[in-house]
Amino acid sequence: MKIAVLGTGGGGRAHAARLLELGHDVYVGTRDIEATLARTEPDMMGNPPYKQFLADHPGITLLPFADAADAADFVINGIDGASALKALTAIADRLTGKVLIDYAVPYLYNPQVEHPWPTPWGVMPRLDPCDTDSLAEQIQRALPQTKVVKAFVTQEQDTVVNPKAIGGGDHTMFVASDHADAKQTATDLLKAYGWTDILDLGALVAARGMEMYGHMHAAIGMALGMGNHFGVKIVR
């Protein structure tokens, strides 16, 4: 299939590399191709320059956001939570009729503007929206002709694309959407990644809990220690 991955961060790279490995045509969308290729230093998360990633993964096509969406059967949103709504709204016409799998957490990172809260492990961003709305619902409202499905967000990036790397894959992935076919698209992709326990949380309103789980996910990660990967399983 032709699959677009919007965003060049760690999550987007994990999906792009795995989709390529699975034999798909992968179109990665970025805001500014020249700027993306011009970088020679690791990004703020320590990822090597994207030019290096492309050299290591021949076959990935780098395009502007709009053209990547245009080329694809469905789209994975890997744009960071603070930028996603604006960036996706700007290419709304290219996303018409398509499934958009969103895994962003709406963290606000700017300490001058956004009043982050201190934690034992330093400063953590706060969530906006939170509790009474979700980023996924904001995107769905802004793009009524697109079929938004929330997924991936409750697991580590590398685990999402390769669940069997932890506990033999015996853990749980969640999906939520107001569109049954969008959930099916996400579920088919997840099965291709290796997921066997995929729990349908119902309508997109469930994205609130999925995004708000971000703080719990961070706390568990810090408790286990950096580099000790983990998954979440619903035992029943």
Add this chain to the structure above:
Amino acid sequence: MKIAVLGTGGGGRAHAARLLELGHDVYVGTRDIEATLARTEPDMMGNPPYKQFLADHPGITLLPFADAADAADFVINGIDGASALKALTAIADRLTGKVLIDYAVPYLYNPQVEHPWPTPWGVMPRLDPCDTDSLAEQIQRALPQTKVVKAFVTQEQDTVVNPKAIGGGDHTMFVASDHADAKQTATDLLKAYGWTDILDLGALVAARGMEMYGHMHAAIGMALGMGNHFGVKIVR
């Protein structure tokens, strides 16, 4: 040991019954003993009148909040999230020097006042505080001489006191506190209940994620269907 359980709802009953079974002296605290014993109808959650519960569990001592706290080596807070801070602050002197295990979720239930949000399964309360503070931290700030530990909140009430009822007990319980001895008290109790995987999430700030997990917990519960119990396991 002498253990106080504040609150006469479903969670408080689960703890009181299990602690009695484990051979402890159980003091249940209530706002108004006469009112509690006068009820002849099930409460809003469908629990039978407390008088019936007491008759079925001889040995439990019902006392006013303050006297129950006074009688105990440590205290479990089973007062609902909307009332807990006020009720505990009112008996702050009786909780001085004691460990308080809190599992409340700060849900706001009043639809006239609190702007609940609609979900596929009806109307759900919103959380207050949320994201940048937690009820557990509010309680700790209001009761600086008490050692607050957050626990239990991420699992179903009946599962907390009997983890082996689901998946053979192979799931995870979390604790968070600014006081190591409070975490130890909660951990010892959890082990007595049957927990084997207890993950220390660090300082009480982690209670934010634990309380915010409430929406995810509700969504999972609704997805699995009423009466299908579940637990959360961190696979690593």
